[in-house]
Amino acid sequence: MAGKEGQQHPLSVYFWVWGLLFVISALSYWVDYAGFQGYLRWTLILIFMFLKAGLIIAIFMHMIWERLALALAILGPPIVLLVLIALMAIEGDYTEITRLIYFGEDTTEFLGHH
Amino acid sequence: MSQDSTISSELSHADGMKGFVKDWSSDKQTFHVPWGKAMMWIFLLSDTFIFTCFLTGYLNVRASTRVEWPNPSEVFALSFGGDPIPLILIAIMTFILITSSGTMAMAVNMGYRKDRAKTASLMLITAAFGAMFVGMQAFEWTKLIIDEGVRPWSNPFGAPQFGAIFFMITGFHGMHVSIGVIYLVVVAMKVLRGDYEKRGYEIVEITGLYWHFVDLVWVFIFAFFYLW
Numbered sequence: 001m002a003g004k005e006g007q008q009h010p011l012s013v014y015f016w017v018w019g020l021l022f023v024i025s026a027l028s029y030w031v032d033y034a035g036f037q038g039y040l041r042w043t044l045i046l047i048f049m050f051l052k053a054g055l056i057i058a059i060f061m062h063m064i065w066e067r068l069a070l071a072l073a074i075l076g077p078p079i080v081l082l083v084l085i086a087l088m089a090i091e092g093d094y095t096e097i098t099r100l101i102y103f104g105e106d107t108t109e110f111l112g113h114h
Numbered sequence: 115m116s117q118d119s120t121i122s123s124e125l126s127h128a129d130g131m132k133g134f135v136k137d138w139s140s141d142k143q144t145f146h147v148p149w150g151k152a153m154m155w156i157f158l159l160s161d162t163f164i165f166t167c168f169l170t171g172y173l174n175v176r177a178s179t180r181v182e183w184p185n186p187s188e189v190f191a192l193s194f195g196g197d198p199i200p201l202i203l204i205a206i207m208t209f210i211l212i213t214s215s216g217t218m219a220m221a222v223n224m225g226y227r228k229d230r231a232k233t234a235s236l237m238l239i240t241a242a243f244g245a246m247f248v249g250m251q252a253f254e255w256t257k258l259i260i261d262e263g264v265r266p267w268s269n270p271f272g273a274p275q276f277g278a279i280f281f282m283i284t285g286f287h288g289m290h291v292s293i294g295v296i297y298l299v300v301v302a303m304k305v306l307r308g309d310y311e312k313r314g315y316e317i318v319e320i321t322g323l324y325w326h327f328v329d330l331v332w333v334f335i336f337a338f339f340y341l342w
Binding site: 006009011017018021031033045049053056060061070073074078084088092 | 129130131133134137138144145146147152155156158159162163166167170171173174175176177178179180187200201205208209212215216218219220222223226227314315316319322323326327329330333334336337340341342
């Protein structure tokens, strides 16, 4: 980066990523349109989501061209969020089981309108 | 003096883990980027935590409810005279945001080439796409609130928490887009006026970081709220 002003890269890189983002978005919409269900659906959604997020951060936000000191300071901390997500997923399942045990299978009483 | 410049040139040449250790153990400055850019990244990091908290709250609520979660594919379907097309408005909104991310990336590039007219016009085009996105979101909210009767505490489709989650997450994101539109217009005007001729055009890249982040958050909302 020294000697050069800011982040300058050939326009073709941006056009490529732009095109790819369009294609991946179309694919993720197609997951819903085609009506995939279950694990296939969730896997495809996650793959396309991470591809899109990765391309935006790496190229559009220039993260692959930044020095490691900045990249790790920004991309490192969100890893702890995985702990929160895991804990809340466990907690959510526990709450559901508790509701099942104490309120039974009947779900109508949870709806606002009886 | 000469020793100082040897150290700094050594610093800028060290890459990878060696550079990482050197940057973090240097005396004055860790991040060798304009301070505004480092600050924007740290702000975006904090925003990441906020959005993740919202999405995790949604995960928790959806996992624990005993009532069927409304099917977004049907809730957000739109009919243009014929059969309703699932999720079509959301798909269009997604494409609009990606298009705006592309024009923003171009604006950053033109900024570093000091092409003021192109930079400003690309930023204004980006802002226009952003405004279009917010407009479509307003249409979607209106449709859900007035036509379908969705409320934060109840809705006709299923689990009552659906409304609260929907309004909070898309509302917070929409607010980010709206602020981004204002931010873009302000910076574009200053670019046009020539405010950055001496200071340099890093500000366009910093504005771009914010805008790309708004697109990035939408990627996650689209995946987890609309598609899941």
